[in-house]
Amino acid sequence: MNRRGLLNVTIAFALGASSVLVAKTKLTFDPKAFYSGHDKKEAAALLFAEGEKYAGDDTWERIGAGRVAYEAGDKKKGEALFDAVLSGKHGKEDLYRIATAYAAGKSWDKAKPLFEKAIAMDPGDDSGILKAGCWFNLNGERARAEELFGMAFAHSPDHAWHYILASGSYQGVEPF
Secondary structure (H helix, E strand, C coil): CCHHHHHHHHHHHHHHHHHHHHHHHCCCCCHHHHCCCCCHHHHHHHHHHHHHHHHCCCHHHHHHHHHHHHHCCCHHHHHHHHHHHHHCCCCHHHHHHHHHHHHHCCCHHHHHHHHHHHHHHCCCCHHHHHHHHHHHHHCCCHHHHHHHHHHHHHHCCCCHHHHHHHHHHHCCCCCC
16 A cells, blocks of 8 residues: 555544544533432432443542442442442552542541551552541541651652641541
8 A cells, every 4th residue: 555545544544533432422412401400319319320320330430429429328329339349450549549438438447447458558659648647647546647647758758748638637637
């Protein structure tokens, strides 16, 4: 195939691929229908169901959906979403996210072992360890919190957020 033929094939492929992409992202409905005209509870349920549909198997979105369900009071639904993530392939980031969701949802007994497991998976993750330390501090485990702060500061002694978040934990402010 000559250059011109190769160029034509490349252009045709690109145009075809872009039309498939546009077709996949074009909505056949109005997202406004999920919230407009519904009371808050019904809007929340409709939006959640649609979001959960789009989340598929992505761990980040499933953990986010689990956190919303858990903190909104549907602890069984939240736990089921978290358990589904934990039963499959997951990393330390997933453990930190789920532990944070449990901690924010006032379930320290569920959060603590997940934080510990994430820390053990990567004892060099200073940001994750620092945030875990904040949660330990917020839950009355100051000695463990300060041990974790020490680990984080040993890795990054000049990280502004470490100081700010640790300070917040002594004042009752959750890390973000």
